[in-house]
Amino acid sequence: MRLQNLGLLDKFTGFLEGESVDEFFSTFDIKFSSGTWAAGGFSDRFMSRGYSPDLPSDVKSRIERIWRAGIRGFTPINAEFLDAMLKVNWQLVEEVLGLSKSKGMEVAGLALDLAGVPILKLGSLTNPDPSLRKKSFEILVDSMDIAKMLGVDVVSFWPGQDGWDYSFEVNYGKKLGLFVSGIRELADEASKRGLKLSLEAKLKEPKEGNMIMPTTYVAVAIAKKVNEELGKNVVGITIDFGHELMYAVEPAFAVHFAKLMDVPLLAIHINTAKAHSNDEDRVVGTGDLWQLVDFLLATIETGYSGWFVLDQFTYRMDPVEGLRLSKELFANAMKKALFIYRQREELEKAREIGDQVKVLDIVKKALYNI
DSSP states (O other): OOGGGGGGGGGGOSOOOTHHHHHHHHHHTOOEEEEGGGGSOOOOSSSTTOSSTTSOOSHHHHHHHHHHTTOOEEEOBGGGGBOTTSOBOHHHHHHHHHHHHHHTOEEOOEEEOOTTOGGGTTOSTTOSSHHHHHHHHHHHHHHHHHHHHHTOSEEEEOOTTOEESSTTSSOHHHHHHHHHHHHHHHHHHHHHTTOEEEEEOOSOSSSSSEESSOSHHHHHHHHHHHHHHHTSOOEEEEEEHHHHHHTTOOHHHHHHHHHHTTOOEEEEEEOBOOTTOOOOOBOTTSSOHHHHHHHHHHHHHTTOOSOEEEOOOOTTSOHHHHHHHHHHHHHHHHHHHHHHHHTHHHHHHHHHTTOHHHHHHHHHHHHHTO
């Protein structure tokens, strides 16, 4: 982020929308993108046919909608490139790469997600069936080659079906052992390809007991252990803002914790959820603005230089409009974080003596007036 341009912040007073958002992102080199999954084709258990069944949900159609929303970066999911036999459709990868170039878009990373594969409903790297664990590993490694073809350097793995629904269901020690071993092998394969492997934690959903990495702190511990065993920082983390709220911690604290533990923060997924709720993935900035701006401030304070990726499911909205709204609201929240960061010396003095009133006096105008 171009913090040397903080003096230009005053140019961006008032609510940012339209071209002023793009100018703001460019001025401060803020990397903003969307996951392809956020661009429509939404369904849930109440509306299994989908909320917009006539809306094309192939990856190229989703990229087109992201472009129409004025967003010039996108992160696809590996599953979008797999055929019925779970083999990579390399022609489609080439078509997506060509589409991104023709649209002037940048591929922001690749998400690794096997949660929607029916034969892997009991897990991927921790599946009870050794042959399915092997199958999962092979798919994930093949997917790294997708990342190489797309020209990205980070693959982010979300183990959506690895976990449990009921107490006593699994041997926790064995599950963890299988998972860490699998991550170590994946990290080795990533390193061979010049990639970083990022781990995304989540408390629950689709598993309703816990998932194998229920918190960012578990993800940090696993990443640190594997990095130490490999002797290099190959594994980092992806922080999903809404996932932090699911277990009601301060999201900003997780950013600083990863920094302290020397675990790279490689990607951020941005959205909105309520504390102790499900993974709502609502429009950015429609929840607790204090926590969101504090989180964004933490990314500035720790020198985060990666992508902010929209991860939202706007079931009942036109997805293009939902993406546009989140882009605008994110920009305005980040602007507030930068205004507060510009006052960092005064803020730090108040923090150091524990003056709560002074801290709130410093941030209040940025939160409510800028």
